[in-house]
Amino acid sequence: MFSTRRLRVVAGLAVAALMAVVVASAGTSATNQTTTVVIWADADRVPAVTQVANAWGASKGVAVQVVQKDFGQIRSQLTTVAVETAPDVIVGAHDWVGELSANGSVLPLSPSVATKKQFPAYALNSFSYGTAIKKLYGAPVALENVALFTNTKLAKVPTSFADLEKQALAAKKKTKAQVGLAVQQGAGGDAYHMYPFFSGLGGYIFGTNKAGNLDPSDIGVANAKFLKNASLIDKWNKEGLVRSQVQWDTARDLFTKGKVAYYITGPWFLSDIQKSGVKYAISGFPQIVPGLKSTPFLGVQGFMVTKFAAAHGVESLAKDLVASYMMRPASQLALALANGRFPANVVAGKQVKDADLRAFGKASVGGVPMPNIPQMASVWQDLGAAWVRSTKGAGAIPARRSFIGAQKSIAQKIG
Amino acid sequence: MTSVPIPADTAVPGPSLLARGVGFFSGPVGLGIKLVLLLFLNALALWAIGILLTDEKWLAVLAIAAATLLIDLVYLLPSRRLIPLKFLVPGTVFLVGFVVIPIVSNANIAFTNWSTGHNLSKDEAIVAIEEVSLVAPADGRTYTATPATKDGELVLLLVDDVSGDLYVGSEDGLEPLPREAATVQVGSIVAAEGYEVVQGEDLAGIDTELAALVIPAGEDSFVRAEGLSIAVELQPTLAYDQETDTFTNIETGVVYRDNGEGSYESASGVKLEPGWRTHIGFDNFSTVLTDPLVRDPFVRVFIWTFSYAFISVFIQFVIGLFLAIVLNKPDLKLQKVQRAFLVLPFAIPAFLSVLVWAGLLNDEFGVINQTLGTDIPWLFDPTWAKVSCILVNVWIGFPYWFLVCTAALQAVPQELTEAARVDGAGPLQVFRRVTLPLLLVVTAPLLIASFAFNFNVFNNIYFLTGGGPYGVEQSVAGSTDILISYTYKLAFSTGQGAQYGLAAAVSIFIFFIVAGISAVSFWRTKGLETIR
Numbered sequence: 014m015f016s017t018r019r020l021r022v023v024a025g026l027a028v029a030a031l032m033a034v035v036v037a038s039a040g041t042s043a044t045n046q047t048t049t050v051v052i053w054a055d056a057d058r059v060p061a062v063t064q065v066a067n068a069w070g071a072s073k074g075v076a077v078q079v080v081q082k083d084f085g086q087i088r089s090q091l092t093t094v095a096v097e098t099a100p101d102v103i104v105g106a107h108d109w110v111g112e113l114s115a116n117g118s119v120l121p122l123s124p125s126v127a128t129k130k131q132f133p134a135y136a137l138n139s140f141s142y143g144t145a146i147k148k149l150y151g152a153p154v155a156l157e158n159v160a161l162f163t164n165t166k167l168a169k170v171p172t173s174f175a176d177l178e179k180q181a182l183a184a185k186k187k188t189k190a191q192v193g194l195a196v197q198q199g200a201g202g203d204a205y206h207m208y209p210f211f212s213g214l215g216g217y218i219f220g221t222n223k224a225g226n227l228d229p230s231d232i233g234v235a236n237a238k239f240l241k242n243a244s245l246i247d248k249w250n251k252e253g254l255v256r257s258q259v260q261w262d263t264a265r266d267l268f269t270k271g272k273v274a275y276y277i278t279g280p281w282f283l284s285d286i287q288k289s290g291v292k293y294a295i296s297g298f299p300q301i302v303p304g305l306k307s308t309p310f311l312g313v314q315g316f317m318v319t320k321f322a323a324a325h326g327v328e329s330l331a332k333d334l335v336a337s338y339m340m341r342p343a344s345q346l347a348l349a350l351a352n353g354r355f356p357a358n359v360v361a362g363k364q365v366k367d368a369d370l371r372a373f374g375k376a377s378v379g380g381v382p383m384p385n386i387p388q389m390a391s392v393w394q395d396l397g398a399a400w401v402r403s404t405k406g407a408g409a410i411p412a413r414r415s416f417i418g419a420q421k422s423i424a425q426k427i428g
Numbered sequence: 429m430t431s432v433p434i435p436a437d438t439a440v441p442g443p444s445l446l447a448r449g450v451g452f453f454s455g456p457v458g459l460g461i462k463l464v465l466l467l468f469l470n471a472l473a474l475w476a477i478g479i480l481l482t483d484e485k486w487l488a489v490l491a492i493a494a495a496t497l498l499i500d501l502v503y504l505l506p507s508r509r510l511i512p513l514k515f516l517v518p519g520t521v522f523l524v525g526f527v528v529i530p531i532v533s534n535a536n537i538a539f540t541n542w543s544t545g546h547n548l549s550k551d552e553a554i555v556a557i558e559e560v561s562l563v564a565p566a567d568g569r570t571y572t573a574t575p576a577t578k579d580g581e582l583v584l585l586l587v588d589d590v591s592g593d594l595y596v597g598s599e600d601g602l603e604p605l606p607r608e609a610a611t612v613q614v615g616s617i618v619a620a621e622g623y624e625v626v627q628g629e630d631l632a633g634i635d636t637e638l639a640a641l642v643i644p645a646g647e648d649s650f651v652r653a654e655g656l657s658i659a660v661e662l663q664p665t666l667a668y669d670q671e672t673d674t675f676t677n678i679e680t681g682v683v684y685r686d687n688g689e690g691s692y693e694s695a696s697g698v699k700l701e702p703g704w705r706t707h708i709g710f711d712n713f714s715t716v717l718t719d720p721l722v723r724d725p726f727v728r729v730f731i732w733t734f735s736y737a738f739i740s741v742f743i744q745f746v747i748g749l750f751l752a753i754v755l756n757k758p759d760l761k762l763q764k765v766q767r768a769f770l771v772l773p774f775a776i777p778a779f780l781s782v783l784v785w786a787g788l789l790n791d792e793f794g795v796i797n798q799t800l801g802t803d804i805p806w807l808f809d810p811t812w813a814k815v816s817c818i819l820v821n822v823w824i825g826f827p828y829w830f831l832v833c834t835a836a837l838q839a840v841p842q843e844l845t846e847a848a849r850v851d852g853a854g855p856l857q858v859f860r861r862v863t864l865p866l867l868l869v870v871t872a873p874l875l876i877a878s879f880a881f882n883f884n885v886f887n888n889i890y891f892l893t894g895g896g897p898y899g900v901e902q903s904v905a906g907s908t909d910i911l912i913s914y915t916y917k918l919a920f921s922t923g924q925g926a927q928y929g930l931a932a933a934v935s936i937f938i939f940f941i942v943a944g945i946s947a948v949s950f951w952r953t954k955g956l957e958t959i960r
Contacts, residue, residue: 048632073656074629092547092926112925116547117556117702123654126570126589144701146563146665191792200786200807201894258792258808320556328639330632333655387544390925394917398898398906405808406792410900418900425721425903426922 049076050327050334052316053100055084061351062104069338075330091118091319099321101331107139107313110150111386114142119317120328121148122336131342136357139313139382147226151315152335154345155354158309159206159279160376165292168274174213174301177275181254184274192256195267196277198404199260202397205310205383206277209298210255211396212381213307214242216416218392219384229388229427234396235420242302246412250404257401280353280373295372308380313357391426395419446511466503470496495521538932539707544924546690546703553704554668557675557692560701561666565649571595572616573659575631575638576623582637584659585610585617585625586651596623597643597651597659616657631656648678666700675700712933722918722934725905730941732814733910737882740821741875747822748829749867753859756837767834774827782891785820789892810907813893817908821888825878829871836870837863876949880942889913911938 050070054062063079070077080100082090088109091100105113113119129137132153140151163170167184171177181193196206204211215238220231233239249255259267268276269289276286286293298307316339322331338344342361349356355374356362365371383389399419403412452458473496480489499521502513540546548556564570571586584597585605594605594617610620619625626634643651649663666675666684675684675692684692684700689711691703716722755766773781788795789806797804806816840863848858889895895909895917904922905914915938919931 048635072628074632112544114560115545115701115924117552118547121559121562123570123658123660125572125658143560146560148560200813200896202896256792258790260787260790260793262787263790263793320552323639326636329635329653329656333657336655337657387924390544390921391923394921395898395903398896401808401897402900405805405897407803408805408809414900422903428721428923 047076048074048327048330049078050102050322050331051100051325052077052079052102052104053082053087054079054104055087056081057352058104058348061347065339065344065347066334069334073330073333075327088113092116094321096321096324099325100319101322101325101327102335103317103319104154104314105151105317107151107153107315108383108385108389110140110142110317111384111389113317114148114150115387118320119150120320120322120332121150122152122318122332123149124152124336124340128337128340131340131358131360133357133359135311135382136313139311139385140315140317142385144226151317152340153313153315153357154339155314155349155352156357156374156377157279157281157312157314157354158373158377158380159209159277160295160309160373161209161298162268162276162278162286163294163296164268164271164274164276165294167271170294170296171275171299174299174307177299178249178252178254181274182252185253188272190267190272191253192259192267192273193252193254194275194277195259195264195273196255197259197261197264198255198257198397198401200257200401202257202394202399202401203261204393204396204400207397207400208310209277209307210246210301211239212309213298213301213305214245215239215302215305217381218389218396219386227384227386229386232420232423232427234392234399234423235416238305239416240413242305243412243416245301246403247409250406250409250412253406255404256406257404258406280355280370283353283369295369295376297376297378306379309377311377311380311382313382314354315357388427392423395422395426462503466500469499534932535936537928538712538936539709540705540929541690541703541708541711542705542928543930544926545701546705548702548704550690550704550706553702556702557666557700558664558668561664561675562662563665565646565661565663568649568661568663569651570661571597571651571659573597573653573657574617575626575634575653575656576617576620577626578623582626582634582641583623584641584643584651584653585620585623586659587612587616589615596620597641597645599641599643601644602651708929712930713936715930716933716937721904721922722930725903725909725914729905729909729911729914732908733883736814736817736821736910737879740818740825740882741879743818743822744825744878745829745833745871745875747826748831749833751826751830752833752837756834767830770830771827773823774831778824778885779887779891781824782820782888785816785823786892789816789820807893808897810897810899813897813908817889817892820892821882821885824888825882828878832871832874833867836867839870840866872953873950876946876953879949880946883910883942883945884912884938885910886912886916890916911941 050066052062052066059079059081063077066077066079069075084104084106087103087105091103091113094100103119110119136153136156137149140153141147141149161171164184167187168180171180178193184190185193197203198207215236217233217236219227219229220233222228222231264276264278265282265285267273268278269286269291271291298309301307316335318328318331318335322328339348340358342356342358342364345356345358345361346364349361350365353370355365355370362374365374384392396419399412399415402410403415453462473492476492477489480492499517502510502517570589571584572589573587574585576583576585578598581598586595586597586602587593588595594607594610594612596603596605605617605620609622610617612618617625638653638656641653643659645651645661646663649661651659651661653659665678667678668675673686676682677684682694682696682698684694684698687693687699688706689703689708690706691699693699716726751770755763755770757763760766786807791797791803791805791808794806796802796806805812807813844862844866845858848862853861889908889910890913893906893908895906895913897908898906904917909917911934915931915934918934919927
């Protein structure tokens, strides 16, 4: 057993270890002198962000650290991350802004008037949020939306919805496909991809109040205008124009294997379609009901400055990077094209040569950005489920009943 | 410490393992290993304490310090009475770390309003509310700014974006800057007499100072830098009074008070954003019991969860047992290969299998319907979706029972089955009267554990049906949602999104349900033990 001398040895060793730790921790904090701005970006954008941000950092004496994150996780991890490892700048989607600012996770930005003039009003608006005072919380970088793809070997770009229906069903008969138009839903539903139909029939998600803000108490999922046109959905279901059984991969395969004449998708599948060799044309959606425009949901991606920038002592730097440097045409072009999107900056947009991206831009005209208020979390599932119920082929529930149910559920969830 | 090699001469009966272990750690090599391990532990604790101290988490500091000291003493003090503790401590540490702390912190969250909009501390929220309340005044100006220093003091050299007038902004206010004293290039001041412009790599060093610089500009407005080259005039619309802990709208005089639920709220019920995280007592629990949104689907979801877990485990067990018996024949050809094939589903990550099954079961495009020539709405009809969930779960789970039963069958004494056969029992009778009861003694606790486990298998439901399909009348929970996926949806797709507090409360209810069912089952199966 232990003697007192041994105990002394132990005590000495413990003290030595203690000192080693103290010295080690002092050493790491002493070497950490350079100011660093930490950026969270998704895999697609890491190279472009690194390039743009490093060019900025070099001129300011700032080191930039770009951390690769799964796009969706950027949003969820921001609420639970420790201050030490937290980002100063994040890439994100405009519809995160309501949640992030209600959580106090992002800081308001004030780009110069001249800079703001280079952006379409809706792009800036989509990144603005506030129940009392609306503020800008992000620098828009890239725009994305779905558009109508036509297999030009099977059909022509439709001139009207009736024309689309006719050609789609004719092609369906010819190829013996299960649907006439490929649009992804699956068991979980997909309200985003179905939005052109939804808006074309008169549906809306949230109305706007007098102050021009989205009003979560005005839900238009089953508004009178939409319900009047809802029987068209039952017709589409019956004739097999659309089917909720079509998942994202089946939808893509149906088009790339030449089984369907029309396909609704976004720039994310552009390279798959190009690789398949199918001859295609990209266009907007034909009007379904007179007087109502059929438009896609608009998504805007951009950069935001987090509350952690202030704690890390890089608030002014981060705001300069996001609200000045990244909003410049040259940065915008690099950042948006990095994952095949159209830049938000109009000046940069004019420099885009790619015909497909330009066509997507054309299809977006008149569209509305996805609502960015946090109540939107209560909408997706029910709206998607309503489409699934009403377009599942045999046994489908009449759209009128289905969407009234969704409206009720959404209202109850928002509370 | 179990990794320490034990002398190889185990064949020689010597002192007990315990005594030898104790002896080893008192010898020079053992003591050295022990000390190194303890030093690592102490260093780790010290590192944690350092972080916790900066975060001012005093209770945690105290707990870790006390625990570390205790562990050191237990392993260093030369008392024989401490020997049992030396074996107990590691287990206790893991119990506390992986069971007690998560349960306590989950219970703690259940009593808070942690959710979207209630994510900050109160102090942070006050700062954020003040920040959000700033507006540009009606005639508010914006400037192109250049940070500079004069006698070591940070100032902003400003160019009015509209009029082009030049100013120097300091803590004392805005001073006009004579045009001849400054050089303006592309709309911003690049040099000024008497001022040293901060540029290039020096900009990184002034960030905190720059962010804190407030230049009084009007009666109640001020100019502030927004980044490195922009300054804007701002004006607060809300004033915070520390004495009364209230916000007052400067224009309308409306007062916002702390409503005790993590928000400043006016008399008419308007809340200021953002709110903060705070304890709200049993509110979340009463929401679970009274809110129709939560309460209505609960019974339906509970019944389905129970049947899903029960039926799945039952069929898994029956199939697993059947296959185990079939493959138990000693004269079977390629017995090992066949067994290996049956275990395959168990070797594939469960969520991958589920994703593959989701594709196979697709109504119109799935391989199953196409092969069978059927038109079964596997995932789009409420009843069939339930069947699919069980089917997939059985596929994932039966190899486990096959393994367990194969092992358990070896333990059934052959004399007993032979004796029964001699007594004239048929094979079925032998199985029912001898093999099965003996098997159940071993497997019953596992069946109960498996049942409890299947109660909470989130992936199988989430990746196969996503809880759907949703009936017209169904809101939060779809036809195949089990309690845990329903909790997830309550937490992330109602209200304003994330509702961690409410979800924690529901999960406590689930804990008691599962614990209750398990306790009752264990108690009832005690009868089986008398068989031996």
